[in-house]
Amino acid sequence: APPAKIIDGKAIAQEIRDELAKEVQSLSRSHNEIPGLAMVIVGSRKDSRTYISLKKKACEEVGMRSFIVALAEDVSLADVVASIRELNADPDVHGILVQLPLPKHIDEEKVLSEISIEKDVDGFHPLNFGKLAMKGREPLFHPCTPQGFLELLSRSGISIKGKHAVVVGRSNIVGLPVSLLLLKADATVTIVHSHTRDPDRIIREADIIVAAAGQANMIKGDWIKPGAAVIDVGNNFVDDPSRTSGYRIVGDVDFQEASKVAGWLTLVPGGVGPMTFTMLLKNTLDAAKNKVLQ
Ligand code: NDP
Structure with missing residues (x-):
């Protein structure tokens, strides 16, 4: 058998990011809107911190804004929810993601349900996920x-x-x-x-x-x-x-x-x-487009 064709996700991701960067520029020219991604991180898990800084870098590379909300390991659920509500109301924020896993004392389901579905760029809000599971329905974000x-x-x-x-x-x-x-x-x-x-x-x-x-x-x-x-x-x-x-x-x-x-x-x-990060950028761009184009 011939050897497998190797799928290079990094190269494909770069191709898509080049396309996204152009779209970010044209959106900012046409509507003066720069897509912004807010990331909520709770605690100091090393892998989570690494993922957040990589996502921040990915945003910068395509000309998007990013906002990091870092909360202490022992933060209360009420304070996490308050942060999300603030981001929901912030017009510069088009996408919100909560870095998982959360510390055990924070109810993940409650937190994810708080994200405005128009800003749910991870697609984990139960309404978006539910539509993903239903025939003939489409979530706002995958x-x-x-x-x-x-x-x-x-x-x-x-x-x-x-x-x-x-x-x-x-x-x-x-x-x-x-x-x-x-x-x-x-x-x-x-x-x-x-x-x-x-x-x-x-x-x-x-x-x-x-x-x-x-x-x-x-x-x-x-x-x-x-x-x-x-x-x-x-x-x-x-x-x-x-x-x-x-x-x-x-x-x-x-x-x-x-x-x-x-x-x-x-x-x-x-x-x-690399494709995962790229889709996060794409969803954030889509969220910004949905906001100004509807
Ligand atoms: P989880 O640990 O949440 O889930 C693992 C799943 O695999 C569970 O459903 C589990 O079954 C099943 N499983 C575990 N061991 C076996 C086994 N021996 N045989 C069959 N099934 C098994 O992991 P995630 O889904 O979060 O992540 C999976 C992998 O993907 C990880 O390596 C993670 O690092 C990676 N990942 C990569 C990403 C990327 O962008 N490249 C993004 C996210 C994750 P059960 O439900 O019965 O427990």
Whole structure:
């Protein structure tokens, strides 16, 4: 079998960001409106801080504004809600995201429900998510990772209609919304999770595999049907003493093995990750456009 075509998410993301930067400029010229993204972060988790600073940088690169609201680990739910309400009312803020996970004492559902749906650029407000799950309904925003995943497929020329897609993982952030979007795009969808028996047997039937279990190198080469499209969402930190950082990032798919069998395979890092950030920018631009163009 020929080696897999490698899907370079970083390059595709850059292409889209160039398009977005032009649109940001023209919106600011035509309506004097600069898209702004507000990010609420609670506590000091290192990974969350890293993601926030990367998102801020991504905003700057396309000419958008960003606002960071950093709250202490022991903040009260009432204070988080008050911050969100302030952002809802702020005309310079078009998109609001709450960096997850929140500390245990803060009710995630309550917080996400407070975000104005017109500013819900992560697509996690229950009303947007509910519409995502319903046939014939469209949310104002799709969650960013699933949307980035779809964009990767379409820009790589991989069709979805009628295909059997197996999604490994069912989280609210990745697995479940990816499954719903695939279903909307007319795939036949199977969801594998931690209680699934014989996951390898099921995954082997897939034309499209979406790996989002958060388990390093879980999916082996012989779990993959020759020619299948393999999209690896996993972002797993594994110890690597040979690196100065002491770690490296690997996906949920054994890349070496998979590259000999799959038809398409995403890079990790540099696959779905850059697309996720790019879709956040796109949603923020769309929120700003919706505001001035309606
Ligand atoms: P979660 O831990 O919230 O969910 C993991 C899901 O995988 C759960 O549904 C779980 O099942 C399932 N699962 C876990 N182990 C197995 C297993 N051995 N076999 C089958 N299913 C399993 O993770 P997230 O969805 O938040 O993230 C998944 C991965 O994607 C992580 O590596 C994360 O870092 C990465 N990620 C990447 C992003 C990107 O942009 N590239 C964005 C967000 C996440 P159950 O429900 O039964 O517990």
